[in-house]
Amino acid sequence: MNDPRAPGLAASADDVAAHVAATIRPEIRALAAYPVAKAEGMIKLDAMENPYSLPADVRARLANALSEIAINRYPDGGADVVKAALRASLALPDDVALMVGNGSDELLQIITTAVAKPGAAIVAPDPSFVMYRLYAVYANARYVAVPLQDNFDLDGDAMLAAIERERPALIWLAYPNNPTGNLFDAATVERIIRAAPGLVVVDEAYYAFADRSFLPCVREFANLIVVRTVSKIGMAGLRLGYAVAHPAWIVELEKVRPPYNVNALTQAAVPLLLAEHALLDEQARAIRAERARLTSALSTIAGVTAYPTATNFIVARAPDANALFAALRVANILVKNLHGWHPLLKNCLRITVGTPAENDALLKVLKQA
Numbered sequence: 001m002n003d004p005r006a007p008g009l010a011a012s013a014d015d016v017a018a019h020v021a022a023t024i025r026p027e028i029r030a031l032a033a034y035p036v037a038k039a040e041g042m043i044k045l046d047a048m049e050n051p052y053s054l055p056a057d058v059r060a061r062l063a064n065a066l067s068e069i070a071i072n073r074y075p076d077g078g079a080d081v082v083k084a085a086l087r088a089s090l091a092l093p094d095d096v097a098l099m100v101g102n103g104s105d106e107l108l109q110i111i112t113t114a115v116a117k118p119g120a121a122i123v124a125p126d127p128s129f130v131m132y133r134l135y136a137v138y139a140n141a142r143y144v145a146v147p148l149q150d151n152f153d154l155d156g157d158a159m160l161a162a163i164e165r166e167r168p169a170l171i172w173l174a175y176p177n178n179p180t181g182n183l184f185d186a187a188t189v190e191r192i193i194r195a196a197p198g199l200v201v202v203d204e205a206y207y208a209f210a211d212r213s214f215l216p217c218v219r220e221f222a223n224l225i226v227v228r229t230v231s232k233i234g235m236a237g238l239r240l241g242y243a244v245a246h247p248a249w250i251v252e253l254e255k256v257r258p259p260y261n262v263n264a265l266t267q268a269a270v271p272l273l274l275a276e277h278a279l280l281d282e283q284a285r286a287i288r289a290e291r292a293r294l295t296s297a298l299s300t301i302a303g304v305t306a307y308p309t310a311t312n313f314i315v316a317r318a319p320d321a322n323a324l325f326a327a328l329r330v331a332n333i334l335v336k337n338l339h340g341w342h343p344l345l346k347n348c349l350r351i352t353v354g355t356p357a358e359n360d361a362l363l364k365v366l367k368q369a
């Protein structure tokens with residue numbers, strides 16, 4: 001570039017800072033950007049990913065399909081092929097609508113944006129998925145966190161009292177819950193849906209590892225949306241989530257969805273991989289089996305409590321989570337240290353279930369620490 005301006009003419013840092021401070025909302029400036037730990041060369045057990053890669057023949061077919069895509073063109077704005085593949089794999093009835101997002105994260109933000117009237121309250125159990133609170137902050141909504149019980153169960157009475165008091169526009173229920181891993185009592189969830197004056201979103205990011213789902217109930221309740229993701233079943237890198245509900249909800253949410261939010265490579269890859277039912281089922285089965293083995297092995301370590309889980313991760317409490325986290329890092333194993341997140345999570349680590357070899361490496365360090 002042939003820029004005629006002298007290089008010394010940069011705005012001063014103080015001037016930029018003053019403009020930022022005067023312009024960016026204080027509640028945004030008070031936040032920290034979502035931290036994603038660098039995991040190069042480490043055993044990665046921190047983000048609830050599926051630890052298994054794809055077999056060579058599937059990768060070859062994927063590469064072939066992706067090489068055909070016209071990436072000079074925008075993707076299909078309606079994402080018709082990927083939606084048809086999802087509908088078929090879920091056996092969705094015609095009178096139920098589906099929309100797709102760039103990860104379910106995007107759908108959570110779209111839903112929050114759509115309901116956030118001035119003064120609107122959003123209720124969720126606490127601790128739960130951290131993005132619920134952040135999206136409420138972004139949308140200027142009032143976020144009301146209702147503490148879980150000590151055993152991580154929903155406090156049904158406290159939730160109903162919050163519904164009565166706050167008349168929330170939106171209630172989040174992660175089913176199963178992140179970061180605690182447990183599946184809330186279905187009857188309590190139902191009571192909440194019935195009592196809610198607004199929308200209830202049941203977030204089933206971990207459905208593949210749980211035996212219960214509210215997906216079959218979306219026709220029954222007028223105020224229920226079920227959100228899911230393909231991230232935890234082996235496609236985290238593709239970023240695809242979906243919301244299922246009565247069409248009248250989806251019509252409104254579609255107005256908030258950015259055009260072309262799901263890219264062309266994802267739209268081609270997801271149908272191809274969803275067709276690999278046997279592979280996906282087998283991987284989920286292997287993760288569940290390893291989850292059982294890892295849970296019992298963790299429970300045999302002195303001072304460690306491994307909590308029941310219906311997900312692909314395990315919450316384990318230890319006498320000193322910080323020390324264990326550090327020892328694991330030295331051994332190049334990355335887990336999530338939940339200590340300090342919430343009083344209920346004191347001295348807790350969140351451990352994603354890995355391959356048998358990865359889990360063995362983790363157990364070896366924990367037993368020696």
Ligand SMILES: Cc1ncc(COP(=O)(O)O)c(C=O)c1O
Pocket residue numbers: 048102103104105106129174177178203205228229230231236240241
């Ligand atoms: C409960 C819950 N919901 C939603 C998400 C977001 O998933 P994604 O944006 O990868 O679809 C996560 C991710 O960890 C989660 O735990």
